[in-house]
Amino acid sequence: MDTATNPPLDRTATGHDAALDAPTCFVRIRELGPDDGDVVDVVFAGLSPRSRYLRFQSPVAELSAAARRNLTALDGRTHVALAAFTQGRPIGIVRIMDLGDGRGELAVEVVDRWQGRAVGTRLLRAARERAAELGYRELVGEVLVVNAAAYAAVRRVFLVTRVRRHGAELTLSMAVEGEPPSAGPRPGLVA
Template sequence: MLRTQLARVLRDPERKPPGDGVEIRPARMNDEERLRRFLAGLSLRTQTLRFFTGVSRPSASMVRAMIAVDGRRDVLLAVHEDVVVGHAMSFAGSGSDVEIALVVADEWQGRGIGSRLARRLLRRAGASGARTLGMDVLCENRTVLSMVRRAWPEATMKATSGTVEVTVAMDP
């Protein structure tokens, strides 16, 4: 059901060509430098929409945290020709079973890569028993908020201090 909902939302004739040749795979510890370059290459707007601030010089500890996988976290990368073009992570949530966050390189946005990352991440979370999904979205991120509203009309959205806390029940 989740896949059907996202597929319906993402059918848009104005979308850019698909992200052909992009592999979605789990992050590895040797991805640290690739991820650092990816983060540093994001526009200030994209950085702000994902991290709520600019991160033009991501710290080593931040990069390590973004590729660390353990029993509470999962991390996927979208990679094209050995270059990271997208990052998605899930982690055990406080108000939901799993919270997700993702970002796609500016030049790769609108090609379905974020959707592919989200679907794969949510499938993996569901297989691990997650039944509720949460995410924090900046109020100005109309693209993501519109997608959430179309994909999950039943989602609870609570605006707090410039962000929207989204909570939705995942389909089994």
């Protein structure tokens, strides 16, 4: 996992996002702490209404004070968040929340302007490494059926052991250990 130290968030940025010109090799990932609320705010602001809907599974125009507190209540063990940065600007977050019994809940969001550029895959890989360090054996995530990009990214990084459909949602159970196949289609188990 790339944990290079990043400069503080540049609050003087102009409307043009110069980071868009940076290749993904310049993306750095670091763990967030409870004082990184500004990172959560910038990433949330970079999500379109559709991306917010796909991430939170409901229309969310703004983060409530309670939701923001929950997203920044990071302790490095039972709630871990890793953020991707380029040129000091946050472009995505992945989080692991402890469910007990060696299981954690996984959630990821990437600002719209960086989607489709492997940022989500890099965040998921970093989360997998961090989950292994913390002793998790399984991560669980929920995605909407229409969120094919998120499902594909998860399958690139994790050995998906179980997929269950509940109406418009898929619940994915992912083994932390074990490599996903490198090529070719894999059957998904849908229960």
